[in-house]
Amino acid sequence: MSEQWFERDPLWFKRAVFYEVHIRGFFDGNDDGSGDFRGLVEKLDYLQWLGVDCIWLLPMYPSPLRDGGYDIADFFGIHPDYGTVDDFKEFVEQAHQRGIRVIADLVMNHTSSDHPWFQESRTDPTGPRGDWYVWSDTDQRYTDARVIFVDTEASNWTLDPVRGQYYFHRFFSHQPDLNYENPEVQEAMLGVLRFWLDLGIDGFRLDAVPYLFEEEGTNCENLPPTHAYLKLVRAEVDARYPDRVLLAEANQWPADVVQYFGDGDECHMAFHFPVMPRMFMAARREDAIPIYEILAQTPDIPANCQWGLFLRNHDELTLEMVTDEERDYMYAEYAKDPRMKLNLGIRRRLAPLLDGGRDEVELLHAILFSLPGSPVLYYGDEIGMGDNVYLGDRDGVRTPMQWTGDRNAGFSRADWAQLYLQPLMDPVYGYQAVNVEAQLRSPASFLRWLHRFIALRKEHPVFGLGTYEPSRGDNPKIFAHIRRWEEDIVLCVHNVARSAQAVQLDLSQFEGMVPEEMFGRTSFPAIGELPYLLTLAPRGFFWFRLRQPT
Amino acid sequence: MSDDSHRLIEHVTQQRWYGAKSRDVSHAEIVDSIALRTTEPAYSVALVEMRYDTGAHDIYQVLHPENETAGIARELVSAIRSGLTLQGEEGIAEFRPLAGFAGLGRELKDVRDVGAEQSNSSVVFDEELILKVFRRLEPGINPELEMLRFLTEHDFANIAALGGWYSYAGGPLAATLGILQEYVRGGLDGWELALDELADDPYRFLDRLHRLGGVTGEMHRILASDTTDPAFCPETPSVEALGLLTATVDEEIARVFLSLPEADESVAPIAGRGEEVRDQLRMLTHTGAAGQFIRIHGDYHLGQTMWSANDWVILDFEGEPARPLAERRRKRSVLRDVAGMLRSFSYAASACSILRGVDPPEAWEDEARSRFLDGYFDTVDPSLLPADQPAIDRLLAVFELEKAVYELRYELDNRPAWVGIPVRGIQRLIEEATAA
Numbered sequence: 013m014s015e016q017w018f019e020r021d022p023l024w025f026k027r028a029v030f031y032e033v034h035i036r037g038f039f040d041g042n043d044d045g046s047g048d049f050r051g052l053v054e055k056l057d058y059l060q061w062l063g064v065d066c067i068w069l070l071p072m073y074p075s076p077l078r079d080g081g082y083d084i085a086d087f088f089g090i091h092p093d094y095g096t097v098d099d100f101k102e103f104v105e106q107a108h109q110r111g112i113r114v115i116a117d118l119v120m121n122h123t124s125s126d127h128p129w130f131q132e133s134r135t136d137p138t139g140p141r142g143d144w145y146v147w148s149d150t151d152q153r154y155t156d157a158r159v160i161f162v163d164t165e166a167s168n169w170t171l172d173p174v175r176g177q178y179y180f181h182r183f184f185s186h187q188p189d190l191n192y193e194n195p196e197v198q199e200a201m202l203g204v205l206r207f208w209l210d211l212g213i214d215g216f217r218l219d220a221v222p223y224l225f226e227e228e229g230t231n232c233e234n235l236p237p238t239h240a241y242l243k244l245v246r247a248e249v250d251a252r253y254p255d256r257v258l259l260a261e262a263n264q265w266p267a268d269v270v271q272y273f274g275d276g277d278e279c280h281m282a283f284h285f286p287v288m289p290r291m292f293m294a295a296r297r298e299d300a301i302p303i304y305e306i307l308a309q310t311p312d313i314p315a316n317c318q319w320g321l322f323l324r325n326h327d328e329l330t331l332e333m334v335t336d337e338e339r340d341y342m343y344a345e346y347a348k349d350p351r352m353k354l355n356l357g358i359r360r361r362l363a364p365l366l367d368g369g370r371d372e373v374e375l376l377h378a379i380l381f382s383l384p385g386s387p388v389l390y391y392g393d394e395i396g397m398g399d400n401v402y403l404g405d406r407d408g409v410r411t412p413m414q415w416t417g418d419r420n421a422g423f424s425r426a427d428w429a430q431l432y433l434q435p436l437m438d439p440v441y442g443y444q445a446v447n448v449e450a451q452l453r454s455p456a457s458f459l460r461w462l463h464r465f466i467a468l469r470k471e472h473p474v475f476g477l478g479t480y481e482p483s484r485g486d487n488p489k490i491f492a493h494i495r496r497w498e499e500d501i502v503l504c505v506h507n508v509a510r511s512a513q514a515v516q517l518d519l520s521q522f523e524g525m526v527p528e529e530m531f532g533r534t535s536f537p538a539i540g541e542l543p544y545l546l547t548l549a550p551r552g553f554f555w556f557r558l559r560q561p562t
Numbered sequence: 563m564s565d566d567s568h569r570l571i572e573h574v575t576q577q578r579w580y581g582a583k584s585r586d587v588s589h590a591e592i593v594d595s596i597a598l599r600t601t602e603p604a605y606s607v608a609l610v611e612m613r614y615d616t617g618a619h620d621i622y623q624v625l626h627p628e629n630e631t632a633g634i635a636r637e638l639v640s641a642i643r644s645g646l647t648l649q650g651e652e653g654i655a656e657f658r659p660l661a662g663f664a665g666l667g668r669e670l671k672d673v674r675d676v677g678a679e680q681s682n683s684s685v686v687f688d689e690e691l692i693l694k695v696f697r698r699l700e701p702g703i704n705p706e707l708e709m710l711r712f713l714t715e716h717d718f719a720n721i722a723a724l725g726g727w728y729s730y731a732g733g734p735l736a737a738t739l740g741i742l743q744e745y746v747r748g749g750l751d752g753w754e755l756a757l758d759e760l761a762d763d764p765y766r767f768l769d770r771l772h773r774l775g776g777v778t779g780e781m782h783r784i785l786a787s788d789t790t791d792p793a794f795c796p797e798t799p800s801v802e803a804l805g806l807l808t809a810t811v812d813e814e815i816a817r818v819f820l821s822l823p824e825a826d827e828s829v830a831p832i833a834g835r836g837e838e839v840r841d842q843l844r845m846l847t848h849t850g851a852a853g854q855f856i857r858i859h860g861d862y863h864l865g866q867t868m869w870s871a872n873d874w875v876i877l878d879f880e881g882e883p884a885r886p887l888a889e890r891r892r893k894r895s896v897l898r899d900v901a902g903m904l905r906s907f908s909y910a911a912s913a914c915s916i917l918r919g920v921d922p923p924e925a926w927e928d929e930a931r932s933r934f935l936d937g938y939f940d941t942v943d944p945s946l947l948p949a950d951q952p953a954i955d956r957l958l959a960v961f962e963l964e965k966a967v968y969e970l971r972y973e974l975d976n977r978p979a980w981v982g983i984p985v986r987g988i989q990r991l992i993e994e995a996t997a998a
Contacts, residue, residue, distance in 0.1 A: 020619065054800055061806050109702075109888035416801050452805030453847065455812055455840065464813070 018111070018255065025215075025257045025281055026318045027476035028065035028113075029466055030388040032325055035072055035094050036432055038391060038413050040424035045431045047412070047423070049090070049099040053106045058448065062394065062459075063466035066113040068217055068259075070326055072100065076126050078186050080326070080406065082117070082219060083124035087204040097211070104212045113214035115257060120201055121220045122187040130188050134175040144197050145188045146180035146226060154180065157232035163354065182223045182232075192224045198241060202248055209249070215257035218242075218279065221272065222262045234268050242278045257281060259320055263332055266310040276314030284310070284319040284385060286333035289342060291323065291379055292365065293334075295372055295551075296345045298509040300491035302338075303379070304482055307493075318476070319385030323376055324393055327406060328357030329365070351401045361409050363396035368440060370458060371551035375506060377462065378553045379491060381469050382504035384480040395451050395459050398441025403433065411436055414443040421447060468530060472557075474500040485515040490548070492517055501558040503527060507548035516543035527556035567591060574610055574622055579678035579697040582612070582620060589613040593621065593734040594650040598637045603627075605634045607655065609699070609734055621699045623739055632673040635685040635693050639670060642726035642742055653732010655739065660714060663725040681883075691725060692745040696738060700887045703729075704738035708891070709785075709857065709879035712794055718784045720777045720876055722746050746875050752867030753910070760914040760922045768926075768933045770874075771907075774867065775937025777874045778903065782896045783943045786856045796854035796946070797893050803855070808847040811964045815839050818971050828981040831989045838992050839963070846960045849953040853946050855893040862899040863906035896946045897954070900938060901961030904931055905969065905987065912983045963991050 018024070033052065041050030049072075059067065071081030074089045081091065090100050107114050123130055132141040151169035159165050161183055169178040170185040179188045190197050205216065225237040242260075249256050260272040260279040266286060272279045287310075290302035313319070329346070331339045346365055347358045358365070366372040373396060380387050392413055399408045412435040416422030421435035421443035428434065435443045451457035469475050478497035485492055489509040495502045501522070507513045519539045527536040527544075538561055546554065570590040574580055591611050598605040606626045613619045625634045641648070641657040648655045674686045681698035696704060710724040725742040752774075759767040789795045819836030822829055832839070859866070860881035868875040881890030907930040911922050948954050966987035973980045 057800065057806060058802055061810065111886070418801075422801050449802050449805045452802055452809045453844065455816075460809060460813075463809070 018108070018113075020255060022255055023316060023477075024113070024255060025066070025259075025386060027470065027473055028386050029063060029470065030066045030068050030115075030320065030386060031059060031062070031064040032068045032070070032322075032388055032390045034070050034326055034391060034410050037410050037423075039415070040426060041095075043425045044093075045424055045426035046093045047432075048093065049095040049103040053103050056106055056110050056112065060110040060112060062463055063470060064112055064389075065470075066115060066214065066257075067107060068388065069114065069116040071117045071119065071219075076124055076186075078124070079184055080410070082119050083122075083126075083184070083187050084119055085124040085126040086128075087123075088207055101211055108212070114212075115215040115217055115259065116208065116213055117219055118204070118208075118216040119219040120190070121223045122181060122183060122189045125186045125188055129190075134172050134179075137175055137177075143194050144191055144200075146191045147175065147177045148180065149177055151178045154226050154228060154232050156230060157182065157226070180226065183220070189223065189226075192237070192241060198244070202245065205245065205248070206252075209253045209256060214255070215259065215280075217259040217261060219261050221260045221279075222264060222268075234262070234264065234271060239271060239274065239278060242272065243274055246274075246278055259283070263330060265333060266306070270311045270313055273313050273317040276316045280316070281318045281320050281386070283388075284321055285330060287383065288322060289329065289331055289334050289338070291376055292329070292346065293338065293342060294379075294491065294508045295366070295376060297341075298489050300506070300508050301488055303491050304484060307383075307480065307482065319383075320388050321380055321383055321385040322388040322390065323380055324360075324362045324365070324390050324409070325388070326390065326410060328354040328359040330357040332357070349401060354406065359399070359401070359406055359408055361397060361399040362390070362393045363441065364398050368396070369551075373458065374461065375508070375551045375553055377465065378504070378555070379506050381465065381475065382493070382495070382506070382555065384478070384495070386476060387469075394462050395446055395448055395457075396441070397446055398436050398438065400436060407433060414447040416447050416449040417444045422449070464531075468555075472500065472502065472530070473497060474502050478502070483517050483519070485517040485543070487513055487515040489513050490515040501525075502530075503556040503558060504553070505546055505548065505556075506553040507551060510550050512547065512550055512552075514545065514547045516545050519544045522558050524561065525558045526561050528559055530555045530557055570610060571612070573628070574612060574624060577624075577628065577678070577697070579681055579683045580622070581681045581698050582614070586615040587612050588615050594652040594730075594732060595626075596648050596650045596655040596730075598634065598641065598648070603630065603633060605630070605637050607634075607638075607739065609650075609730065611734065621734060621737075623695060623697050623699055625695070631675055631683075631685060635673060635687075636670055638695075638728065638740065639687065639691070639693060639726075639742060642728060650730075650732060652734060653730055653736075655728060655730050657726070657728040659726040660711065660724050663714075663723065686745050689747050690745055691742060692722070693740060693742050695740040699730075699735060699737040699739070701735045701737055702887050702891070704741075704880065705860070705887070705890050706878070706880045707738045707741050708793065709859075710741065710743060712788070712791070712857075713781070713784060713879075716784050716787060718781060720781065720874055722875060722877070746868055746870050746877075749868035749870035749875060752864040752869060752874070753906075755869050756864050756907075756910040757914050757918060760910060760926070761918045761920040764922050764926050768929055770869065771930050772933045772937040774874050774903070775934040775939075776941045777876065777937075778862075778899065778934075779938045779941030781876060782856065782858070782899070782946060783941060785858070786854065786943055786946055793891070794857050796856045799852050799855045799895075804847055804849065804852055807960065807964075808843065811960065811967065812840055812843055814964070814967050814971075815843065818967055818974075821974075823974070826978075826981070828978070829985055832985055832992070835992060839988060842992055843960065843963060846956045846963070849948050849957045849960075851948060851953075852895055852957060853897075853948050855895055856946060857891070858894050858896055858899045859902075860890055860894075860899070862902040864903070864910060865906075895957065895961070896942065897958045898961050900935070901958055901965055903934060904958075904962060905965045907931060907934070908987055909983055912980070912986075916979065959991055959994070962987065966991070 036047045038047040039051030039055050041048050072090055072094050073084045074086040074091050075081045075083050090097050104114050129141050129144050133145045157168055168180055171178050181187050181189055222233040225235045226232045227235050258279045260282040262269050262272050262282055263285045269282050272282045287306050290306050293302045294300050331342055347353050352358050352360055397414055401408050411433050412421055412423035414421040424431055451459035474495050474497040478495035481494045483492040483494050490507055492505040522539045526538045567590050571587050592608050593611045595606050595608045608624045608626055610622045610624050611619050642659055645659055646657045670687045672688050676684045676686050683695050685693045707727050713721050714724040722744040727741045729738045756767055786796045866878045907927055911927045915921050948957050966984045969984035
């Protein structure tokens with residue numbers, strides 16, 4: 013019944029602000045030390061206040077949790093730590109009542125090795141599920157497929173002692189790839205999608221979609237049958253479930269990622285991975301060129317599609333989509349302690365990555381919010397939470413949400429020792445210094461700033477719907493561009509340098525118009541024939557609406 | 563556009579209860595229809611979807627034929643009495659009486675159309691019963707029905723008791739269609755009574771306000787009394803509830819002060835004092851625990867009361883009509899209702915000067931506040947309030963400030979002559995701080 017809470021709008025996701033939630037880490041509603049759906053319901057008022065349009069849930073399914081739940085052992089259930097399917101339904105209903113939509117992670121490429129399908133497949137090779145995974149007598153097939161988790165996996169093949177054959181896995185060896193050549197597997201996964209859509213969910217973030225099909229002699233990524241299958245999924249969603257969204261996670265170069273939009277008949281959204289490290293690089297090198305360049309390399313996308321943009325998420329800050337040289341630079345600048353590295357990335361949260369600099373955090377949010385796409389925020393980053401590099405894998409960026417300065421950071425009423433992870437306690441980012449309650453009460457806090465900033469972006473549909481034109485001036489430390497939608501023209505100018513800068517922008521096409529600063533509604537001098545001169549504070553930015561003179 | 567759609571648009575947009583007069587309708591369609599009576603004259607209830615150019619839509623309840631309201635209203639009441647369930651194409655309509663409602667047995671003779679307002683229309687039978695038909699439908703149970711039913715079933719005497727209702731559930735939506743309740747005969751509107759008595763005999767009204775406080779406290783006590791009903795069970799507010807309130811009010815203050823007209827004499831007492839107001843807010847919101855949150859009236863002021871048979875009747879539990887239904891059903895602090903009523907006294911005092919040309923005595927508003935609050939604290943359940951009187955006073959002041967800031971914005975946009983009222987309210991809150 014989600015329809016009745018919303019006005020019909022097939023393009024809602026283009027104007028939406030997304031918020032990524034780690035259920036385990038958000039709020040504990042039943043005092044057992046682990047976040048759950050009941051807890052999440054209690055915090056919906058907060059998310060509504062913040063201005064979140066859509067919550068993205070990390071995997072919520074039963075799982076042995078050897079990969080943060082991306083190892084699914086049952087596609088039709090809820091992990092008992094998080095509650096029940098009924099709790100999930102209640103959560104979706106409560107979110108919808110507040111005008112918030114919900115999408116959830118879904119892993120289509122593989123299952124956990126604990127999944128009954130895999131257990132059947134390995135014990136009964138000729139049985140009904142014998143062919144549901146990718147089995148082989150040799151580990152020398154698909155050798156051109158790269159190993160993704162280079163820190164833990166030596167090969168994409170593992171020998172199963174039970175079946176006496178190798179099985180293929182693009183990720184961990186406990187995550188066997190499903191065999192999409194088998195039409196039964198294709199149909200079974202459509203059944204999974206229908207199950208959750210029927211419960212009212214508004215869409216999926218499709219994890220690791222480039223890897224569904226394999227083919228000898230290729231790198232086994234982005235293959236034509238993978239796209240054909242995703243188009244089939246989309247057709248099914250369009251036919252039966254209006255206003256839902258499919259968000260592809262394809263950590264690839266933009267030219268490859270755009271294929272996931274098809275002709276507007278595949279995924280509605282896809283993450284833009286490569287732009288993210290370049291925002292950090294720009295801030296560190298004090299050079300806007302990397303951002304201009306990656307956007308110049310980004311092809312146009314169909315009008316009914318949208319990029320998902322983010323600064324940080326639950327994974328490491330991934331450096332797969334940069335050159336080797338750029339990666340060395342990023343490691344040197346952002347991962348001084350080797351513990352901060354993971355696979356091809358850096359496992360840190362936003363605030364510590366930027367040395368806690370308020371100006372830097374605001375600047376990167378301004379750039380993020382100004383780019384063509386929908387921003388995706390990561391829980392805790394709205395208060396500038398820190399990380400704990402001494403925790404294993406990606407747990408360091410998945411610590412409990414810091415609600416108050418009280419016991420357990422207000423996250424849980426369980427015993428301290430019972431918590432799934434202890435909240436941060438260090439003097440800079442610990443919960444006594446950084447928490448929601450204190451920041452709500454302080455008008456100058458980052459949380460309050462971000463709340464106003466989200467509201468500003470949402471007041472102006474041009475940010476979600478408009479075109480992008482770079483406006484390179486004479487100063488490479490300035491990232492400036494123009495967004496246009498119908499009558500709205502917005503000029504965004506950002507200084508990525510640590511020092512004050514001046515820039516002259518060629519705005520002659522807007523001669524006679526008046527730039528009005530969007531936060532304070534202050535009018536600036538009208539644009540004339542000559543280049544337009546602006547001066548910006550260190551890490552400062554201006555957003556202007558260009559209006560006709562009155 | 564088809565002829566049918568065209569005729570339907572014309573029909574609906576001409577009705578007095580039609581609310582979206584400024585929106586361009588692109589399409590209209592009957593999404594379901596319930597036959598009330600199949601023999602001549604045939605009556606039916608239709609759900610009409612109006613689609614706008616923007617892609618949005620509303621669903622309206624249309625009675626057919628619309629010019630035979632009296633006949634249809636009788637039919638609706640008789641369906642409620644009989645507890646009928648009627649089938650449409652896409653869903654069902656349920657008509658239900660409230661057990662033990664005495665007014666239901668009678669034969670209905672005289673039927674009087676009492677007009678339409680804010681997307682409802684009403685019909686009065688024999689000056690005994692009133693049927694309120696919700697025209698623009700919102701998904702979910704209507705708070706007016708939910709609150710009246712709860713208060714009637716828990717024997718709260720100071721309302722017009724609920725007699726029954728009818729509702730729809732099906733493909734297009736699930737919603738309350740209408741309610742039947744006791745008609746308050748010869749009641750005096752609380753706001754009008756306040757103005758009349760303020761002009762003639764200002765002290766007579768103060769006694770009534772002590773009683774109104776008592777009735778309000780009793781209403782809150784009853785609303786908090788049933789822990790078995792999840793829609794009404796009192797809740798402990800989340801730890802950040804006060805923080806969210808502070809942030810919301812603070813930003814509203816900042817916004818309204820940003821757009822304060824500079825040359826306007828009526829805002830002079832608070833002009834340039836935005837930061838003071840915000841500081842005051844920050845001090846006030848350090849109240850510790852806020853008490854239990856419950857369902858409240860939600861839009862409480864003198865205009866929602868009636869004086870009848872020597873006592874107060876509380877009316878209109880729909881909540882603030884501009885807010886979404888789910889928000890109106892949210893549990894909140896009871897002090898929000900109290901603050902609404904206190905602000906209403908301030909309005910009454912000024913309105914008496916503006917509308918009647920009579921200035922009430924200087925101390926009248928202070929006296930009105932204290933009489934009302936005395937009555938209130940006598941009857942309210944203390945677990946609904948912050949722990950001690952200073953904390954209660956502070957939280958109450960926060961809600962008064964929130965209300966006054968909202969009023970200031972409203973009056974600046976709509977009624978410049980009334981701007982002085984919220985300005986005085988805000989001034990009072992800053993100056994109390996300086997005095998304290």
